[in-house]
Structure formats: C-alpha cells, structure tokens
Amino acid sequence: MASRQHSSSNRTAFWQDPDKRAIVYQVISLGIVLMVGYYLFSNTMANLERQNIATGFKFLDNESAFEIGESMISYSAADTYGRALLVGVLNTLKVSFIGIIITVILGTIIGIARLSSNWLVSRLAAIYIEVLQDIPVLLQLFFWYALFYQFFPSPRQALKPLPGVFISNRGLVFAVPAHHPVHFYMLLMALAAVVGSYFLRRWARKRQEETGKYFPVWRVSLLLVIVLPLIAWIAGGAPTAMNIPVLRGFNFVGGLNISPEFTALLMGLVLYTAAFVAEIVRAGIQSVSHGQTEAAMAIGLTPGQILNLVILPQALRVIIPPLTSQMLNLTKNSSLAVAIGFPDFVSVANTTINQTGQAIEGIALIMAVYLIFSLTTSVFMNWYNKKSKLVER
Amino acid sequence: MAVYDITEDYQDLKPPVINTGVIGWLRNNLFNTWYNSLLTLLFLYLLWMVVPPFIRWALIDSHWASTSAECHQSGGACWSIIHANIRFIIFGFYPPAEQWRPLTAMIILFALLMVSRNRKWWSRYLIFTWIAGLVVMGWLMKGGIFGLTAIDSSQWGGLPLTLTLSVFGLAAAYPLGVILALGRQSKLPVIRSLTIIYIEMIRGVPLISLLFMSAIIFPLFLPEGVTINKIIRAQAAIIMFTAAYVAEVVRGGLQAMPKGQYEAADSIGLNYVQTMRLIILPQALKIVIPPTVSILISAFKDTSLVVIIALYDLLKTTQSTLSNPKWMGFSTEAYLFVALIYFICCYFMSTWSRKLEKELSTDR
Numbered sequence: 001m002a003s004r005q006h007s008s009s010n011r012t013a014f015w016q017d018p019d020k021r022a023i024v025y026q027v028i029s030l031g032i033v034l035m036v037g038y039y040l041f042s043n044t045m046a047n048l049e050r051q052n053i054a055t056g057f058k059f060l061d062n063e064s065a066f067e068i069g070e071s072m073i074s075y076s077a078a079d080t081y082g083r084a085l086l087v088g089v090l091n092t093l094k095v096s097f098i099g100i101i102i103t104v105i106l107g108t109i110i111g112i113a114r115l116s117s118n119w120l121v122s123r124l125a126a127i128y129i130e131v132l133q134d135i136p137v138l139l140q141l142f143f144w145y146a147l148f149y150q151f152f153p154s155p156r157q158a159l160k161p162l163p164g165v166f167i168s169n170r171g172l173v174f175a176v177p178a179h180h181p182v183h184f185y186m187l188l189m190a191l192a193a194v195v196g197s198y199f200l201r202r203w204a205r206k207r208q209e210e211t212g213k214y215f216p217v218w219r220v221s222l223l224l225v226i227v228l229p230l231i232a233w234i235a236g237g238a239p240t241a242m243n244i245p246v247l248r249g250f251n252f253v254g255g256l257n258i259s260p261e262f263t264a265l266l267m268g269l270v271l272y273t274a275a276f277v278a279e280i281v282r283a284g285i286q287s288v289s290h291g292q293t294e295a296a297m298a299i300g301l302t303p304g305q306i307l308n309l310v311i312l313p314q315a316l317r318v319i320i321p322p323l324t325s326q327m328l329n330l331t332k333n334s335s336l337a338v339a340i341g342f343p344d345f346v347s348v349a350n351t352t353i354n355q356t357g358q359a360i361e362g363i364a365l366i367m368a369v370y371l372i373f374s375l376t377t378s379v380f381m382n383w384y385n386k387k388s389k390l391v392e393r
Numbered sequence: 394m395a396v397y398d399i400t401e402d403y404q405d406l407k408p409p410v411i412n413t414g415v416i417g418w419l420r421n422n423l424f425n426t427w428y429n430s431l432l433t434l435l436f437l438y439l440l441w442m443v444v445p446p447f448i449r450w451a452l453i454d455s456h457w458a459s460t461s462a463e464c465h466q467s468g469g470a471c472w473s474i475i476h477a478n479i480r481f482i483i484f485g486f487y488p489p490a491e492q493w494r495p496l497t498a499m500i501i502l503f504a505l506l507m508v509s510r511n512r513k514w515w516s517r518y519l520i521f522t523w524i525a526g527l528v529v530m531g532w533l534m535k536g537g538i539f540g541l542t543a544i545d546s547s548q549w550g551g552l553p554l555t556l557t558l559s560v561f562g563l564a565a566a567y568p569l570g571v572i573l574a575l576g577r578q579s580k581l582p583v584i585r586s587l588t589i590i591y592i593e594m595i596r597g598v599p600l601i602s603l604l605f606m607s608a609i610i611f612p613l614f615l616p617e618g619v620t621i622n623k624i625i626r627a628q629a630a631i632i633m634f635t636a637a638y639v640a641e642v643v644r645g646g647l648q649a650m651p652k653g654q655y656e657a658a659d660s661i662g663l664n665y666v667q668t669m670r671l672i673i674l675p676q677a678l679k680i681v682i683p684p685t686v687s688i689l690i691s692a693f694k695d696t697s698l699v700v701i702i703a704l705y706d707l708l709k710t711t712q713s714t715l716s717n718p719k720w721m722g723f724s725t726e727a728y729l730f731v732a733l734i735y736f737i738c739c740y741f742m743s744t745w746s747r748k749l750e751k752e753l754s755t756d757r
Contacts, residue, residue, distance in 0.1 A: 026583035033587060040614045047613045118429045119422035120436050134739035135732045136694040138701075139708055143732070146715075146724035332599040339701050346601060359609040366602045367594075374597035 044360070059356045060085070066351055068343045070259055081352050088348030089369060095262065095344065096331040099269045103330060104323070106270060107277025114282045125278065132275035138336050141268035145340045148260040155252055164244055164255070172258040178243040182236030189228040197221035218308075261342035265334065273330045277323060284319035285311070317388045321381060328377050332370060345369055464723065474723045475730050478714045482731075485550015485705040491542065495553035498530040502556060510745055512752060527564070546624050550705035552734070554624070558696040558706065562631040563689055569632065570639025571678070575669060577640065578647050588640070595637035600698055603630040608702040627699050635692045642684045646677035682753065686746035690739050697735075707731060 014020045048055060060082035067077050071087045072094060113125040132140075149169050153159065158168035164175030177183065197217070204215035233239075245255030288311050296306040337344035346366055353362035424430040454469025457476060464471035475482070484492045505526045508514055534553065537543035549557065576588035595603070607630035612620065650673055658668040678685075700709045711727050714720055720727075 022581050026581050029587065030583050043616050044610075044613045047615075047617065050617070116429075116432075117422070117425060118432050120433050124436060130740065130743075131736065134690070134694075134736045134743065136697040136708070136735055138697045139728060139732055139735065142708070142712070143725070143728045146728065150722060150724060335599040335601045336698070336701075338601065346599070350605070353605075353609065360613070363602055363606050363610060366605070367598045370599055370602065371594065371597040374593075 053357050055358075055360070057361055059352075059358050059361070062356070064352070064355075066355065068348065069341075070262065070343060081356070084348050084352065085345065085365065088343060088345035091343055091348075092331070092334055092337075092345040092369075095265055095269070095334050095337070095342070096327075099266055099273070099330050099334065100327045102266070102270045103273045103277055103326075107274040108281050110274060110278035111281025111285070114278060115285060129275045129278050132271055133279075135272075137268060137272040137333050138339060140272055141264060141336055141340055144267045145260065145264035148264055152260075155247055158247070158252075164242065166245060166252060166255075168252075169260060170252070170257075171260045172263055173245040173252045173255045175242045175244040176256045177239070178241040180236070180239045180241070182233060182239055185232045185236060186229040189232040190225060193221075193224040193228040196224055200224075214305075259342070261337070261340055264340055265337050265342045265344075268336075269330050269333055272333070273326055276326050276329075280319055280322045280326065284315040287318045288314045320384055320388070324377055324381055324384075328374060331373055335366075335370075470726050471723045472726055472730075474714065474720045474726055478717075478720065481551070482707070482710045482714055482727075483551045483553075485554065485710045486548045487544065487550060487553070488548065491536075491544060494533045494536070494541070494544075495549075495551075498533040499553060499556060501526055501530055501533075502560065512749070527560070546622050549624060551710045552707050554705065555693075555696050555707045558624075558628055558631055558699065559689075559693040561628060562635055562696070563692055565632045566635035566639055566692070567685075569636040571643050571674070573636060573640035574643035574647060577644055592637045592640050595634055596641065600630070600634050600695055601701055603634050604698060604702050606630065623702075624704060627702060627704055631692065631696065634695075635688065638688050638691075639685065642681050642688055643677065645684070646679075646681035647673065649680060650677055679753065683746050683750045686742055686749070690742050690746075693738060693742070694735065707734065 015024075061080050063077075064079060064081045064084040065077050066084070068075055068084060068087050070091065072090045073083075073087060075083060075087050110125050110128060113121050114129065116122045116125070152167055152169045155166070155168040155170050158166040158173075160166060162174075166173045197220075200215075200221060201217050204217045207213060207215065243254050243256075245252040245257070247253075292310055292314065293306060296310040301309065334344055335346040338347040338350055341347070349362045349366050353359050356362075423433045449469070451470045454467060455472055456464050456467060456469065457472045459471075459473045464473055480489065480492065484495055487495055505523060508522075509519060532538070532541070534549065534557070535544060535546065573588050573592060576584050577592060579585050579588075604627060607626040608623065611626050611629075615621065654672055654676070655668065658672045663671065696706060697708045699706050700712070703709070705713070708731060711731050715724050715727055
C-alpha cells in the first residue's frame with residue numbers, strides 16, 4: 001500500500017493514503033461518540049428540567065435524616081448526606097480490608113491443601129473450590145444471612161461457644177479488653193516492631209550479599225512484633241480488665257458487637273473469593289518446576305530457605321497479579337451489601353438517591369469511588385510488575 | 394519429600410503387601426507421614442460430624458410433598474417448598490397455561506448447547522442453527538405471531554429470564570468485545586483511547602452500579618414519551634459489562650499473536666479487515682476459548698444481580714416464595730435448590746472448558 005506513495009505521492013487519492021484515511025476514521029468515530037453523548041445529554045437535561053430535578057452536588061450539604069446501622073465514625077440522622085456517604089465508604093473499606101486479609105489466608109491454606117499429598121484433604125479442597133466457585137455470590141450472601149436468622153437463637157438463648165462469646169440472631173458479641181491508655185502504646189510498639197523488622201531485613205540482606213552470613217530475619221521479626229507490645233503492656237501495669245457483654249432487655253450491652261449483616265457479608269465474600277484465590281495459589285506453586293526445589297536441595301538450603309528464597313519469589317510473580325484482581329473483585333462484590341442491608345457505600349448512596357432523587361450524581365459518585373479503588377490497584381500492579389519483571393540476559 | 398528413593402536398589406524384589414492394593418493406597422495417600430495421618434483422622438472426624446446429620450436432615454427426616462404445616466412440625470428438611478412452588482420458582486409470572494412455551498424454549502437451548510459441546514460439529518451450519526434457534530426461542534417466549542398469544546416481557550421470570558439474560562448477553566457481548574479489543578490494539582490514537590476509557594471504566598465499577606444506571610438513569614437518556622422495557626435495559630447493562638471483560642480476554646489472545654503473522658498478512662497484500670478476519674482473529678480467538686468460557690460462567694452467575702433492581706429472575710422468584718408466610722423459614726432448602734441449579738449449569742460449563750482446553754493444547 002505504502003509502496004505506491006513514493007512513485008508519485010501527489011497522485012495518490014486521499015482515500016488510498018493510509019495516513020489520511022486514519023485521520024478520517026478517527027474524526028468520524030470521535031464525531032459519532034460526541035454526537036451520541038450530546039444527544040443523551042440534551043435528552044437528560046430536558047427530562048430533568050421537566051421533572052424539576054436540580055443538578056449538582058449541593059445536596060451533599062443537606063441533612064440526611066436517615067440512620068445508619070453501623071458506623072466507624074460518629075454519625076446521626078442530623079448529619080449531612082456527605083457524611084453519610086463517608087460512613088458508607090469507610091464501611092466498604094472495612095469489610096473489604098478484613099475480607100481481603102481472611103480471604104488471602106484461607107485461600108492460601110485451601111490452595112496448599114489442594115496440592116497436599118493427603119488424598120482426603122486434597123479431594124475436600126477440590127470439592128470446596130468447585131462448589132463455591134459455581135454458585136453466585138449473591139445467592140451465598142442470602143444463604144448465610146438467612147441461616148443467621150433461622151438457626152441462631154434470640155439473644156436470650158444465645159449460644160456460648162467460648163466464655164465471653166455469644167452468638168445470636170443479633171450477631172456475634174464478644175468480650176474485648178476494657179479501654180485503657182496502655183493499648184495505644186502497645187499499638188505504637190507494634191508499629192515500631194514492623195518498621196524495625198523492615199530495616200532489619202534490609203540490613204540482613206545487605207550483610208548476606210556482602211559476607212554470605214545468614215541472619216534469621218523472620219524469627220527475629222516475629223519475636224519483635226510479639227515482645228515489644230508485651231513490654232509496653234507490662235510497663236503499663238498489665239491491665240486485665242475486660243469489657244464483657246451482658247444481656248440487658250432484648251440485646252447485649254458492652255463488648256464488641258458484629259452485626260449479622262456484616263458477618264453474612266464477610267462470610268459470603270470470603271468463602272466465595274477464597275475458592276478463586278486457592279486456584280491462583282495452586283497454579284502459582286505448580287508454576288515453579290520441581291527442578292528448582294531439587295537444585296535448591298542440592299546446594300544445601302534448608303526447607304525454610306527453599307521456600308523463602310527459591311519457591312516463593314518465583315511463585316509470587318505468578319500469584320500476585322491475579323490475586324490483586326481477586327482482591328478488587330472482593331471490593332466490588334462488597335457492593336452486594338445493598339441486598340442484605342449492610343450500610344456499605346452503594347447501599348448508603350442508594351438511600352440517598354431514593355431520598356433526594358439525585359440519581360445521576362449518586363451513581364456518578366458510586367462509579368467514581370470504585371474507579372478510584374481500581375485505579376489505585378492498577379497503579380500498584382504496574383509498579384509490582386515492573387519490579388518483579390524477569391531480568392533476561 | 395524423599396530425596397533418595399530406596400526402592401531403586403531392589404528392583405527385582407516384589408513389593409511388600411503393605412505397599413500395594415487397598416492397604417498400600419491407604420498408606421501412600423492417607424497415612425504416609427505422621428501429620429498426614431493426623432490430618433486424615435481429623436478430617437474423617439469432621440466429616441463424621443457433618444455428613445451423617447446432614448443426610449439425616451436432608452434425606453431421612455425430610456418431607457417431599459407435604460403441606461407447610463406438617464413441615465413446620467418436623468425437624469427435617471422441607472423439600473415440599475420446592476414441590477409446591479416449583480412452577481413459580483422456575484417460570485415466575487408467566488401465565489400457567491402458556492408455560493409449555495418457555496419450557497420448550499429451554500429444551501431447544503439445552504439441545505443446542507449439547508450439540509455445540511462437540512467440536513466435530515462446529516461449522517458454519519451450527520451458527521445458522523443457533524441463529525434459527527434463538528429466533529424460535531424468542532418467538533416462543535414473546536409470541537404474538539403465528540397463533541401464539543403475546544406475552545409481555547414484564548411477565549417473564551424465573552429460569553427462562555436468567556437464561557435469556559445470559560445467552561443474549563453473551564451473544565451480543567462477544568462480537569462487541571472483539572471489536573473493543575481490536576479498537577484497543579488499533580494504531581489510531583483516538584480510537585485506542587476511546588476504547589481504553591470504555592473498557593477500564595466498565596471494569597473498574599461493580600455491575601450493580603451499571604444495573605442501577607439502567608434502572609434509574611437510562612429512562613432519563615431517552616426523549617420524552619419513549620420508554621424501554623426494564624428487562625431490555627438490564628440486558629443492555631449486562632451486555633456493556635460483559636463486553637468489556639470479553640475485550641480484555643480477546644486482547645490477551647491478540648497480544649499472543651507473533652508479529653510474523655501480521656507481517657506475513659501484509660506481505661501477501663491483505664488489508665486490515667482481511668488480515669484480522671482471515672489470519673489474526675481465527676488464531677487469537679481459538680487460544681482464548683478457555684478464559685472466554687470462564688467469562689461466560691461469571692456472566693451467568695452475575696445475572697443473579699438483577700434481583701437488586703427487582704427483576705424476577707430465578708433467585709428473585711425463590712425469594713418471593715420465601716416471603717409467603719406459609720413457607721417462611723425454609724430458606725435453606727429453597728436456596729440449596731437454586732444453588733444446585735446454578736451449580737449444575739456452571740459445573741457443566743467448567744468441565745467442558747477443561748475438556749476443550751485439553752483438546753486444544755494437544756493438537757498444537
């Protein structure tokens with residue numbers, strides 16, 4: 001095609017010139033998109049005007065006048081829609097964060113169990129993966145939520161599996177240490193231990209590269225994380241007071257209460273996503289050929305070192321990208337909370353839409369919040385992919 | 394892990410009895426190390442705790458065709474809820490006298506799926522058969538011509554609705570997704586950025602927000618006086634959503650094509666459309682069949698989300714059965730039944746996908 005050009009470029013008709021044709025295609029497609037966009041926009045504006053719906057985000061400052069069942073920040077019906085939506089975002093983040101942690105742990109265990117040499121364990125893991133993957137997550141949420149109401153007794157006859165732990169149809173209530181200033185310092189110490197472990201790891205790696213001496217970073221870090229907060233606790237006078245829930249009237253007072261909605265949502269999301277994570281972990285471990293393990297054994301590494309230095313770095317490269325996308329899926333699926341009445345972001349936004357009629361703004365907010373989650377994740381993914389890319393020689 | 398295999402030195406010896414047969418199998422697979430033995434015993438105990446009571450509840454103490462009052466008195470499972478409401482759960486508000494029509498449509502669909510399972514049957518005629526089948530199914534469901542009474546689509550519900558949403562959703566999303574994937578790989582910057590924006594936006598938001606959009610905002614997009622049926626709007630949302638995921642899968646296939654394929658097509662003078670249609674797409678689409686099937690499975694499962702915008706799909710009909718005071722409290726049985734339907738469909742698809750994957754990988 002292009003060969004014709006150099007003989008006589010000015011004789012080529014413009015529809016035979018790929019460069020000019022490309023411009024025409026692009027102008028046409030952009031034109032169509034803009035025209036459709038304008039058509040929809042003008043229709044929407046006309047419709048909104050006819051229905052007397054105001055546009056814009058001013059409603060966020062109005063009083064919300066609805067209560068939210070659970071909230072991480074102080075909130076009442078007298079607060080604004082903006083604050084209500086913030087409560088929703090925090091609830092979404094809470095359930096996603098806790099859910100992701102449990103999912104990764106459970107998924108890894110099931111994934112390893114799938115590879116177990118124990119026939120029974122491996123079969124059970126396979127059945128778990130196959131069954132849970134093939135049932136819609138919404139159905140699973142409904143199932144767990146209904147189970148809570150059907151099988152668990154009222155607070156008066158609550159089950160007591162452990163002392164201080166009560167399970168009833170109002171949720172899971174358990175005793176927590178009573179508030180004490182020492183807890184803050186324990187948290188601080190734990191944080192210090194994590195930061196310290198990070199620098200320890202860097203130092204140990206550097207020393208190993210220079211001198212070849214091995215330093216047991218994991219064991220020392222684990223010790224740090226346990227011992228430092230313990231020291232703070234003992235230094236603070238070792239407070240042992242507990243905040244124990246007691247039955248008063250129809251429900252429990254005190255302790256930490258986890259609502260049935262939250263539990264059902266968390267269970268549904270975790271059990272469903274863990275099946276996918278298990279498959280990812282299994283595929284990741286299997287992607288490291290057995291020769292790697294044998295080679296590592298041959299140069300005399302211990303089983304722990306083989307896992308840490310040889311298998312994990314290679315398996316993680318395969319595991320992390322699909323794992324992050326599963327984490328994102330869990331976050332997006334947490335929007336199904338609206339179906340069982342947990343006040344996550346979508347559920348609060350939905351109530352806001354119903355009360356104010358600001359549908360476009362509400363749905364735009366929902367999309368914007370989830371897009372921010374996804375874009376943050378993909379920024380992380382790009383960074384990780386760049387970092388863990390195989391350096392080929 | 395055995396580093397050194399001792400049996401190699403004694404190859405002419407017969408294996409001891411404890412290494413063969415049932416005992417050998419048990420020893421090798423369940424009791425080969427002390428912690429494996431412990432695990433086996435632990436899991437056997439757990440199974441013993443769970444399975445017999447479940448069988449007792451589900452099969453022995455259960456009621457299959459009783460009234461709800463009898464069910465409330467017994468402790469076993471009440472499968473009567475399924476028995477008594479099966480027609481509503483499966484067909485929703487479709488007029489009972491006409492329910493043979495969605496039933497026939499579903500049978501046609503399953504027959505077509507069965508035929509399409511076998512790769513030997515894949516040909517141009519199969520595509521025509523599918524198109525004809527879809528038209529006949531649409532006619533059976535909708536009616537209005539050739540002597541069938543018209544049934545408004547607002548009366549569609551249950552399993553036929555779930556299947557309609559997934560089958561038409563995928564049938565429309567697949568070509569759209571291929572076009573989007575080609576757009577994303579295009580050399581033209583405007584087209585590439587438009588498709589990237591579309592794909593990333595759709596993939597970044599939950600399906601539920603698109604369904605809300607179809608239910609609440611979409612009517613605002615239309616000029617005054619024009620309304621579109623709720624099911625079709627939800628269908629459009631599902632198509633838009635699935636297409637973005639199909640596009641990403643197809644893109645993977647396109648990226649796996651070696652550059653030589655494009656260059657070879659260029660060198661024999663094919664234009665863009667010919668290159669794609671004759672050289673690139675047939676190969677690219679073939680290698681992404683397994684991930685496409687998993688998109689199909691998740692699209693099928695995701696149709697259950699239309700519950701949230703109050704369409705009467707399979708899950709919603711089950712829920713409304715449960716809100717009937719007569720049958721309240723038997724949600725476990727009802728949800729297990731629906732879960733079984735979903736499981737059978739998805740299991741069928743995923744085993745098929747695995748089989749296909751095996752077939753496709755050996756012939757290369």
